[in-house]
Amino acid sequence: MAASEVIPDIATALRAVLPAECVLERAEERRPxxxxxLTAFRELPAVVVLPRSDEEVRETLRTCHRLRVPLVARxxxxxxxxxxxxxxxxxxxxxxRMSRVLEVDPVSRIARLExxxxxxxxxxxxAGFGLYYAPDPSSQVACSIGGNVAENSGGVHCLKYGLTIxxxxxxxxxxxxxxxxxxxxxxxxxxxxxxxxxxxxxEGLLLIVTEVTVKLIPRPPCAQLVMASxxxxxxxxNAVAAIIATGIIPAALEMMDRKASAxxxxxxxxxxxxxxxxxxxxxxxxxxxxxxxxVEEIEAVLRAAGAGAxxxxxxxAERLLxxxxxxxxxxxxxxLSPDYYxxxxxxPRKHVGQVLEAIGQMxxxxxxxxxxxxxxxxxxxxxxxxxxxxEPGCWQRADRFGAEILELCVALGGTITGEHGxxxxxxxxxxxxxxxxxxxxxxxxxxxxxxxxxxxxxKLIPTxxxxxxxxxxxxxxxxxxxxxxxxx
Amino acid sequence: MMADESVLEGWRERIADAARAGVPLRLRGAGTxxxxxxGLAGEVLDLRAWRGxxxxxxSELVITVRCGTSLSEVEAALAARGQLLAxxxxxxxxxxxxxGVVAAGLSGPRRMFAGAARDFVLGTRLLTAQGExxxxxxxxxxxxxxxxxxxxxxxxxxxxxxxxxVSLKVLPRPRLEETLCLExxxxxxxxxxxxxxxxxxxxxxxxWSQGRAWVRLSGAPxxxxxxxxxxxxxxxxxxxxxxFWSALRHCQLPLFAAEGIWRLSLPPATxxxxxxxxxxxxxxxxxxxYANPPDGVAVRAxxxxxxxxxxxxxxxxxxxxxxxxxxxxxxxxxxxxxxxxPRGVFNPGRLIHGL
Numbered sequence: 001m002a003a004s005e006v007i008p009d010i011a012t013a014l015r016a017v018l019p020a021e022c023v024l025e026r027a028e029e030r031r032p033x034x035x036x037x038l039t040a041f042r043e044l045p046a047v048v049v050l051p052r053s054d055e056e057v058r059e060t061l062r063t064c065h066r067l068r069v070p071l072v073a074r075x076x077x078x079x080x081x082x083x084x085x086x087x088x089x090x091x092x093x094x095x096x097r098m099s100r101v102l103e104v105d106p107v108s109r110i111a112r113l114e115x116x117x118x119x120x121x122x123x124x125x126x127a128g129f130g131l132y133y134a135p136d137p138s139s140q141v142a143c144s145i146g147g148n149v150a151e152n153s154g155g156v157h158c159l160k161y162g163l164t165i166x167x168x169x170x171x172x173x174x175x176x177x178x179x180x181x182x183x184x185x186x187x188x189x190x191x192x193x194x195x196x197x198x199x200x201x202x203e204g205l206l207l208i209v210t211e212v213t214v215k216l217i218p219r220p221p222c223a224q225l226v227m228a229s230x231x232x233x234x235x236x237x238n239a240v241a242a243i244i245a246t247g248i249i250p251a252a253l254e255m256m257d258r259k260a261s262a263x264x265x266x267x268x269x270x271x272x273x274x275x276x277x278x279x280x281x282x283x284x285x286x287x288x289x290x291x292x293x294x295v296e297e298i299e300a301v302l303r304a305a306g307a308g309a310x311x312x313x314x315x316x317a318e319r320l321l322x323x324x325x326x327x328x329x330x331x332x333x334x335x336l337s338p339d340y341y342x343x344x345x346x347x348p349r350k351h352v353g354q355v356l357e358a359i360g361q362m363x364x365x366x367x368x369x370x371x372x373x374x375x376x377x378x379x380x381x382x383x384x385x386x387x388x389x390x391e392p393g394c395w396q397r398a399d400r401f402g403a404e405i406l407e408l409c410v411a412l413g414g415t416i417t418g419e420h421g422x423x424x425x426x427x428x429x430x431x432x433x434x435x436x437x438x439x440x441x442x443x444x445x446x447x448x449x450x451x452x453x454x455x456x457x458x459k460l461i462p463t464x465x466x467x468x469x470x471x472x473x474x475x476x477x478x479x480x481x482x483x484x485x486x487x488x
Numbered sequence: 489m490m491a492d493e494s495v496l497e498g499w500r501e502r503i504a505d506a507a508r509a510g511v512p513l514r515l516r517g518a519g520t521x522x523x524x525x526x527g528l529a530g531e532v533l534d535l536r537a538w539r540g541x542x543x544x545x546x547s548e549l550v551i552t553v554r555c556g557t558s559l560s561e562v563e564a565a566l567a568a569r570g571q572l573l574a575x576x577x578x579x580x581x582x583x584x585x586x587x588g589v590v591a592a593g594l595s596g597p598r599r600m601f602a603g604a605a606r607d608f609v610l611g612t613r614l615l616t617a618q619g620e621x622x623x624x625x626x627x628x629x630x631x632x633x634x635x636x637x638x639x640x641x642x643x644x645x646x647x648x649x650x651x652x653x654v655s656l657k658v659l660p661r662p663r664l665e666e667t668l669c670l671e672x673x674x675x676x677x678x679x680x681x682x683x684x685x686x687x688x689x690x691x692x693x694x695x696w697s698q699g700r701a702w703v704r705l706s707g708a709p710x711x712x713x714x715x716x717x718x719x720x721x722x723x724x725x726x727x728x729x730x731x732f733w734s735a736l737r738h739c740q741l742p743l744f745a746a747e748g749i750w751r752l753s754l755p756p757a758t759x760x761x762x763x764x765x766x767x768x769x770x771x772x773x774x775x776x777x778y779a780n781p782p783d784g785v786a787v788r789a790x791x792x793x794x795x796x797x798x799x800x801x802x803x804x805x806x807x808x809x810x811x812x813x814x815x816x817x818x819x820x821x822x823x824x825x826x827x828x829x830p831r832g833v834f835n836p837g838r839l840i841h842g843l
Contacts, residue, residue: 152636179816186796190797241548287714378630379629415628435623437618437622449820
């Protein structure tokens with residue numbers, strides 16, 4: 001079906017059930033929705049719908065289902081894997097106008113939210129009760145809770161406080177045909193299969209969510225950050241293992257390599273040690289006594305593991321300053337280079353030295369620079385490849401570079417995505433991580449929820465044909481058959 | 489002792505035979521949960537032969553075990569390195585297998601504070617109806633590649649296939665653990681549990697039984713000491729405390745001697761329910777056990793009105809054992825089952841009647 005045939009039908013049908021201002025048809029109105037945070041992938045959606053209520057979402061779904069039109073849901077569009085890239089013949093459903101905090105219940109320690117509520121707003125709404133919402137992706141000022149559910153988003157405090165899946169209690173929404181569905185809730189561990197767990201991180205392929213109930217937890221009264229410098233990456237990696245071995249689970253445990261600290265330092269003036277091959281940021285939180293005990297112990301472990309300079313935050317302002325560099329790693333990359341490409345593999349922690357060394361060799365091979373920030377506590381690596389999209393062939397090289405890093409992650413027992421999702425971006429890498437039988441199982445899940453394949457089609461699971469094609473390219477030594485052709 | 493690969497080969501044959509003959513398989517580990525679920529059907533496929541710890545690296549906080557490995561073996565290995573399974577799976581009989589622990593997905597007293605069984609599942613291997621061995625998730629904490637089938641399998645009671653291997657996140661043992669006892673009514677206890685849960689206290693258990701609230705604190709010594717001051721009550725002797733939490737976890741308190749037992753899952757702040765008899769309360773108010781309620785239908789209605797569900801744990805159920813599913817959800821279950829196990833080989837009717 002050509003896009004031109006679909007547009008008038010679907011737009012007319014949607015206008016019949018939705019207020020006119022909810023349906024955007026003009027190209028200039030649709031343009032802002034053509035991509036998410038992965039800007040290399042762009043598609044103009046046939047229609048954009050901006051529902052304001054549960055019922056308007058339902059009507060949108062029923063209309064799309066009746067006319068067999070694909071539908072892609074979008075939160076704030078900060079995703080990094082193309083999960084919200086529109087379908088050219090489909091509807092883009094933006095949750096931007098569904099951004100009310102419906103309830104904060106300090107006794108049950110929960111918040112009920114519409115999907116468009118920005119992540120940080122949840123903690124702000126709960127702050128008066130001494131509570132907060134734990135997952136804190138770097139984009140938390142903007143990213144929406146609905147998007148977090150779709151991607152099972154993480155952040156820098158996952159080791160101790162978990163990912164979205166550990167902090168969402170319930171979802172309400174609709175299946176593809178507009179049937180109301182409710183998963184989880186305040187009562188834990190309900191009957192039947194854990195559809196809540198299956199839905200979180202399903203990238204908009206299974207359901208459309210209209211309400212999210214999250215767990216709120218008490219804000220620790222005190223937090224302190226220890227920064228340590230290491231002369232080599234392997235020692236920093238060993239220090240991470242040594243901290244875990246003491247029985248401490250730090251609130252956060254982050255690593256940056258020299259290239260990353262050099263990139264952010266001029267930007268934030270945090271006082272990072274630019275001589276160090278790697279720096280570790282280790283945060284302790286809890287009661288003041290507990291934090292004091294933990295910080296002393298962490299310092300001792302870091303010293304024994306060969307740390308050079310050690311710095312402990314003496315104030316909340318200093319703690320936030322030391323964090324600011326880590327949190328600004330991506331914008332800093334944007335200052336260093338016209339374009340950057342952020343990867344998201346996870347590895348067993350013990351392999352960090354080996355992986356960073358291999359990435360160093362790949363930099364030479366691909367002729368591109370790569371800086372590394374690492375959620376060291378949970379093994380989630382974010383290599384940031386710097387490139388210039390205007391230089392012919394450069395994006396293709398960056399893309400291959402990234403794919404090779406992910407293949408290494410898989411070979412070492414890790415995964416191609418720790419928190420950014422597969423979307424469109426990592427479809428090829430899915431062929432490396434999963435066997436045909438495993439991918440068939442994913443399609444089976446998809447069909448059980450969405451037999452017509454209308455919700456975010458073409459994302460998350462690569463087809464057999466696509467993997468066969470990718471396999472053939474692989475045989476040719478990693479070099480693309482037609483490096484000059486735009487592939488997306 | 490590690491098993492050899494021929495074990496899985498044998499299972500593949502049994503699965504193929506079962507599909508051909510139309511005689512389903514009843515997946516079974518140590519059999520400690522034979523009572524659990526809607527009913528048993530089919531020929532037993534004993535899963536204990538596929539056993540052993542495949543990989544355990546304490547500094548990675550992950551253990552990978554085959555399904556037939558006993559819980560006691562896993563807990564001993566973890567204890568030797570100062571770690572534990574933080575969801576405290578119950579042993580409802582001699583010594584369950586880890587495959588059974590994950591397939592049932594049950595969690596103990598730490599559930600509301602540390603997380604549920606499924607929160608600790610990082611990866612699984614699944615032997616499917618087609619005889620394929622599939623791997624979902626992995627051995628790393630953060631992993632969003634593909635649908636989270638591993639966590640879907642946790643609590644699936646084997647209806648989607650044989651869980652042959654699991655990787656679980658483990659945690660360090662708390663440095664210090666203390667239990668406080670307070671004489672409170674059920675209403676006072678539920679209110680207090682929810683108040684304390686909103687404060688930065690190192691809670692790891694909050695239960696109430698026969699007029700007494702039991703509050704467990706686990707963590708850094710400084711934090712435990714500070715919390716003790718805040719909560720008050722009387723510290724329980726270490727052996728008494730250990731005995732109580734173990735009996736609560738493994739369903740061995742006196743209430744569990746009853747013939748009929750109902751297990752209610754509720755929003756934690758739910759005030760005491762209008763049901764006859766005194767419950768045993770766990771999970772800070774979210775889990776309530778009732779012995780021999782006269783009317784199961786009423787139990788289910790009361791739980792539902794409170795926003796929860798009720799399960800007939802032991803004894804004769806009224807209708808189904810598990811709380812019935814809304815129809816939209818039941819449809820999704822049916823469609824998933826049809827796709828994973830089209831011939832109905834695995835544990836038919838165990839999780840849901842007729843499925």
